[in-house]
Amino acid sequence: MSMLDKLFSREINRRTGAHAISIYIDSATKTRKRSRSLGSSAIKASSNKNRGKNKTKITTKRAERSFFYRINIRFPWLKLVAVCIIGVAAIVDLCDLTISNTGDPYNKIRIAPMAKHVKATDRILKGKMLAALTFDDGPSPETTPRLLDILQQKDAPATFFTLGSKAAAYPDIIKREAKEAHEVASHTMHHQNLIRIPATAAISDINEAKSTLKSLLGHDPIYTRPPYGNTNDTVRTTVGTPIILWSVDSEDWRSKNVDSILATTMSEIHDGAIILMHDIYPTTVDAVPILIDTLRKEGYEFVTLSELTKIRDAKLENGASYYNFRP
Ligand code: ZN
Numbered sequence: 001m002s003m004l005d006k007l008f009s010r011e012i013n014r015r016t017g018a019h020a021i022s023i024y025i026d027s028a029t030k031t032r033k034r035s036r037s038l039g040s041s042a043i044k045a046s047s048n049k050n051r052g053k054n055k056t057k058i059t060t061k062r063a064e065r066s067f068f069y070r071i072n073i074r075f076p077w078l079k080l081v082a083v084c085i086i087g088v089a090a091i092v093d094l095c096d097l098t099i100s101n102t103g104d105p106y107n108k109i110r111i112a113p114m115a116k117h118v119k120a121t122d123r124i125l126k127g128k129m130l131a132a133l134t135f136d137d138g139p140s141p142e143t144t145p146r147l148l149d150i151l152q153q154k155d156a157p158a159t160f161f162t163l164g165s166k167a168a169a170y171p172d173i174i175k176r177e178a179k180e181a182h183e184v185a186s187h188t189m190h191h192q193n194l195i196r197i198p199a200t201a202a203i204s205d206i207n208e209a210k211s212t213l214k215s216l217l218g219h220d221p222i223y224t225r226p227p228y229g230n231t232n233d234t235v236r237t238t239v240g241t242p243i244i245l246w247s248v249d250s251e252d253w254r255s256k257n258v259d260s261i262l263a264t265t266m267s268e269i270h271d272g273a274i275i276l277m278h279d280i281y282p283t284t285v286d287a288v289p290i291l292i293d294t295l296r297k298e299g300y301e302f303v304t305l306s307e308l309t310k311i312r313d314a315k316l317e318n319g320a321s322y323y324n325f326r327p
Helices: 003-015 018-038 042-064 067-074 077-095 105-111 144-154 164-169 171-179 199-217 233-238 258-268 282-297 305-311
Strands: 129-136 158-162 183-186 273-278 300-302
Touching (some): 129 305, 158 164, 158 171, 164 199, 171 183, 171 199, 273 282
């Protein structure tokens, strides 16, 4: 920067503020170029002559400058801050993390396991009635994979109360259920009526299922549903998880008929319902996509049990039985 430029810059700082520096320098450069063509003796006169004009130009240019231009000049670091914010937001979105909990219970859905598969934003839950689809007695290689295809296509999560014996026989299906962010829970090892067998047998059955599922999932199952919903003190003290029963029985095992499954379920449905079905019957799998569409038309959306309990702010106790999570 020449002496002339510095002079002009200082003058500008004093008179008009720092934000006009570049305009003055620009004007000064033009002045210098013109002065060179006129000769050095003309510099001073030319500069003095142009200073008045430049003031007018600057005033006009300043008026023309946009709000964002002035912000940019005054706070150049704001651009860096904006880039950082956008970068952090992108990373958070990629990692499916939650920055904060606003206290809105529906936001708690973001920390649910389903977020790995279906983002919370993909399922608008606020203002919707909620229902948890639960499937017992599987997995079955004949029916469960088809059901999983349907649930994936419909973006509907479910909770599977699997038998330990079948989980051991079809580990790939269990792993697929977990990978696609459904919940996998225990329906005991061999589907025995736990209140009709010796306590030691019941304890052994429950624990065997637990260790089988842990070896496949990498963690203990977080819910248990005893066969037939039967519980006694032995069951309650052994399960080590909340006991999840149901409030809507589709009776799919009895009817094995799509229309009956739909009619029975729709007659009992309510906000916070836990719907009991079985993923071992082809007719149940046939009914599921129709049921999902019908319930969505009625204003329902589907959640896993973990999501439902979080949204309803339910504090579950091990060994206690739960039938629904109404608002
Ligand atoms: Zn069962």
